[in-house]
Amino acid sequence: xxxxxxxxxxxxxxxxxxxxxxxxxxxxxxxxxxxxxxxxxxxxxxxxxxxxxxxxxxxxxxxxxxxxxxxxxxxxxxxxxxxxxxxxxxxxxxxxxxxxxxxxxxxxxxxxxxxxxxxxxxxxxxxxxxxxxxxxxxxxxxxxxxxxxxxxxxxxxxxxxxxxxxxxxxxxxxxxxxxxxxxxxxxxxxxxxxxxxxxxxxxxxxxxxxxxxxxxxxxxxxxxxxxxxxxxxxxxxxxxxxxxxxxxxxxxxxxxxxxxxxxxxxxxxxxxxxxxxxxxxxxxxxxxxxxxxxxxxxxxxxxxxxxxxxxxxxxxxxxxxxxxxxxxxxxxxxxxxxxxxxxxxxxxxxxxxxxxxxxxxxxxxxxxxxxxxxxxxxxxxxxxxxxxxxxxxxxxxxxxxxxxxxxxxxxxxxxxxxxxxxxxxxxxxxxxxxxxxxxxxxxxxxxxxxxxxxxxxxxxxxxxxxxxxxxxxxxxxxxxxxxxxxxxxxxxxxxxxxxxxxxxxxxxxxxxxxxxxxxxxxxxxxxxxxxxxxxxxxxxxxxx
Amino acid sequence: xxxxxxxxxxxxxxxxxxxxxxxxxxxxxxxxxxxxxxxxxxxxxxxxxxxxxxxxxxxxxxxxxxxxxxxxxxxxxxxxxxxxxxxxxxxxxxxxxxxxxxxxxxxxxxxxxxxxxxxxxxxxxxxxxxxxxxxxxxxxxxxxxxxxxxxxxxxxxxxxxxxxxxxxxxxxxxxxxxxxxxxxxxxxxxxxxxxxxxxxxxxxxxxxxxxxxxxxxxxxxxxxxxxxxxxxxxxxxxxxxxxxxxxxxxxxxxxxxxxxxxxxxxxxxxxxxxxxxxxxxxxxxxxxxxxxxxxxxxxxxxxxxxxx
Numbered sequence: 001x002x003x004x005x006x007x008x009x010x011x012x013x014x015x016x017x018x019x020x021x022x023x024x025x026x027x028x029x030x031x032x033x034x035x036x037x038x039x040x041x042x043x044x045x046x047x048x049x050x051x052x053x054x055x056x057x058x059x060x061x062x063x064x065x066x067x068x069x070x071x072x073x074x075x076x077x078x079x080x081x082x083x084x085x086x087x088x089x090x091x092x093x094x095x096x097x098x099x100x101x102x103x104x105x106x107x108x109x110x111x112x113x114x115x116x117x118x119x120x121x122x123x124x125x126x127x128x129x130x131x132x133x134x135x136x137x138x139x140x141x142x143x144x145x146x147x148x149x150x151x152x153x154x155x156x157x158x159x160x161x162x163x164x165x166x167x168x169x170x171x172x173x174x175x176x177x178x179x180x181x182x183x184x185x186x187x188x189x190x191x192x193x194x195x196x197x198x199x200x201x202x203x204x205x206x207x208x209x210x211x212x213x214x215x216x217x218x219x220x221x222x223x224x225x226x227x228x229x230x231x232x233x234x235x236x237x238x239x240x241x242x243x244x245x246x247x248x249x250x251x252x253x254x255x256x257x258x259x260x261x262x263x264x265x266x267x268x269x270x271x272x273x274x275x276x277x278x279x280x281x282x283x284x285x286x287x288x289x290x291x292x293x294x295x296x297x298x299x300x301x302x303x304x305x306x307x308x309x310x311x312x313x314x315x316x317x318x319x320x321x322x323x324x325x326x327x328x329x330x331x332x333x334x335x336x337x338x339x340x341x342x343x344x345x346x347x348x349x350x351x352x353x354x355x356x357x358x359x360x361x362x363x364x365x366x367x368x369x370x371x372x373x374x375x376x377x378x379x380x381x382x383x384x385x386x387x388x389x390x391x392x393x394x395x396x397x398x399x400x401x402x403x404x405x406x407x408x409x410x411x412x413x414x415x416x417x418x419x420x421x422x423x424x425x426x427x428x429x430x431x432x433x434x435x436x437x438x439x440x441x442x443x444x445x446x447x448x449x450x451x452x453x454x455x456x457x458x459x460x461x462x463x464x465x466x467x468x469x470x471x472x473x474x475x476x477x478x479x480x481x482x483x484x485x486x487x488x489x490x491x492x493x494x495x496x497x498x499x500x501x502x503x504x505x506x507x508x509x510x511x512x513x514x515x516x517x518x519x520x521x522x523x524x525x526x527x528x529x530x531x532x533x534x535x536x537x538x539x540x541x542x543x544x
Numbered sequence: 545x546x547x548x549x550x551x552x553x554x555x556x557x558x559x560x561x562x563x564x565x566x567x568x569x570x571x572x573x574x575x576x577x578x579x580x581x582x583x584x585x586x587x588x589x590x591x592x593x594x595x596x597x598x599x600x601x602x603x604x605x606x607x608x609x610x611x612x613x614x615x616x617x618x619x620x621x622x623x624x625x626x627x628x629x630x631x632x633x634x635x636x637x638x639x640x641x642x643x644x645x646x647x648x649x650x651x652x653x654x655x656x657x658x659x660x661x662x663x664x665x666x667x668x669x670x671x672x673x674x675x676x677x678x679x680x681x682x683x684x685x686x687x688x689x690x691x692x693x694x695x696x697x698x699x700x701x702x703x704x705x706x707x708x709x710x711x712x713x714x715x716x717x718x719x720x721x722x723x724x725x726x727x728x729x730x731x732x733x734x735x736x737x738x739x740x741x742x743x744x745x746x747x748x749x750x751x752x753x754x755x756x757x758x759x760x761x762x763x764x765x766x767x768x769x770x771x772x773x774x775x776x777x778x779x780x781x782x783x784x785x786x787x788x789x790x791x792x793x794x795x796x797x798x799x800x801x802x803x804x805x806x807x808x809x810x811x812x813x814x815x816x817x818x819x820x821x822x823x824x825x826x827x828x829x830x831x832x833x834x835x836x837x838x839x840x841x842x843x844x845x846x847x848x849x850x851x852x
Contacts, residue, residue, distance in 0.1 A: 044810075046582065046627050047627065047628070054583070054586055055584065055586075126591035126592075126594070126595055127595050128595070129592055129595035129596050129599060130592070131582075131583055131586070131588075131592060133589060133591065133592055134587070134589040134592070137589075146589075146590075146591035147591075148590055148591065148594075149590070149594055157594075157598070158591070158594050232712065233629065233634070233637060233802075234637065234638070234712070234802030234806065234807070235711055235712040235802050236711070259802070260709075260800050261796075261797050261800060261802075261806055261809070261810065262797050262798070262800065264693070264798075265696075265708075265709055265797070265798055265799070265800045266709075266800075268696055268697075268700065268701055268708040268709065269708050269709050269800075271701055271708075272700065272701055272704065272707070272708045274707070274708065274709065394813070422576075423576060423581060423815075424580065424581075424584070424585050425576050425577035425578075425580030425581050425815075426576045426577070428577075428580060429576065429577055429580075442585075443585060457587060464587030464589070465585075465587050
């Protein structure tokens, strides 16, 4: 454009400065293109402090930065990793944890028993508001650190705890400490595999019980990888191999955890080779994933469990026969194939196949599709004319809820509608307030591989995710007996008996077990994902 | 001129408080249970809920919460998001890339809209004019939620001309495709306004005079006509900043640009009131400043306009 007017010069100057600014930032990308490092897509972690990182992305990144006390073998039995030994006393109440010597944090501090005690105390202390705090519930002294509101949501506030130390934790020597539980629990070792039980170095604390400002952005762990630079929020987290790591050594030299807001966007990058592993291929891309990726498109089992809960306190759903009839009206196979394109497995039990003690098809007839029987049973027991399934729209549940409703309609000859709520929190609030929202769609992913991690939170009377108010004292009793049983094997027996009650009572309809649906680029091999939806960082390799 | 600017600045303060109040009220009304939203579908223990409620004053009334927010704002503290990050830090991280994207989009849009608009105006009724009118109609009809993934699929994944996504340190080239997508949301209106305005001005007395003086037709069009035709276009570009920002929410998500739109989308999804209000506050300030600048530009373009 001709002319020498000031505003044109401003525009020109802006364009030039834009060019300059643009050129400045682009150098970092290609530096590591051919080295032995990989790029894995995640979404922005909410936190990286172990006791506060309970989201998928957070615990995924932590799996590279920390070395846990125990890991799990292919039978889902705990195996000591950072711990030398973990031994209970006769009553399964006091557990002695011995650490392997010679381990250090990334800043050179040796890992000691005190590091675990400090980290756990911090996590359990109520006012620190750690999302993983409730995992310390079993340890003696938890109640004192988390005093409850005396009048429940009333005018009075919960008192400030008198102490910020768990009375159940005791240091024996530099590498040994004991954990006293408030009740015996023979399977406690499995619980210790969860990432909230990781230690924190002294450098994490600016004063006793206070995490130093900015520690989370430059977190120091005891794992095979250390943070390179800082956590670049919304952008990436780069970790590199620790040179003299004492534990199992990964085959790759580093991971760039690239942060995505959207799975579809990430898929675009996977196909164009900017991401090496995508851990969750979105449903929208499933149909073309085989064509795009070939054998690099994979599925493997994980711990996810989808189900529908009955409001058992409502009179029309109070009969187990009615609940069974609705369950029998649903063709699980058809929905898994048609809607999820085979990426989910029909569920016929109340715990996931990945835990020890799972029994295939334990749900029996009640989980088999038989419309004629279902209709007969439903009519004999006077099931309601209207069925409503409430779901949250933000989780992409509409398609299968509608399909399920259509099957119920066809099988039982009643009216069934899906009722959307904007968010899971709204759905949960209404369920807790016992509003008439009908059946509720729910899901669960385990924290540690035990039957108890399904049975306790989902079906026990005070279960943290029992949103549908089912309660059975015999079930609660069996669950407790299982926890206190002498051995993990004996515990499973009791828990299986508890599950038998669920089969009789059908408080929920088991629908599907989920799978890891993942894909990877041509640059990597031996890509495996575990039950916790995490990539196995010790096995994955780059192709030279 | 000076008095005018001072008066405008005072008005801006009022507008700022009004706007943040409205956004805060909307966010407050939309909030169901931010603590559960934060935890996803995981259970939230009672003591965690109690501690977080107290930390973020979630049990207080609307006015008290607004008061806490304003108190922080006036002392230069934007507060913390519900995930515990400093909002001022997040702003510093997010703004640069969004500003680059927006400027690039404005430049692309203005360059295309003004040149095409002028040519269409000169050749009114011709093939080129009708062609551009048809094109703008298409663009107007195409929402950005369709356009952005489509552009990504065609130009990035199939043709491989551009990278499919970008990062915080995106180069100009990496930002080009998202900027073009963003520009298309405003090009059509800008082009049509330019064209109409040029058509009108071509009939004006001063153009006839200029032609009669024997000035070269190019100079008449690009200096005399264009300068006067730009006033409505400049106004539009200023207003379009708002359109660009709302378009950025989609564009930044599709192209994974960790900017303002990206953060806003997340804040709205997780009911993170402080985060949304913090980002919108800055948006409001920028919007106000740009509009002031646009008004001042009038005087530079047309000497007949004077401010008292």
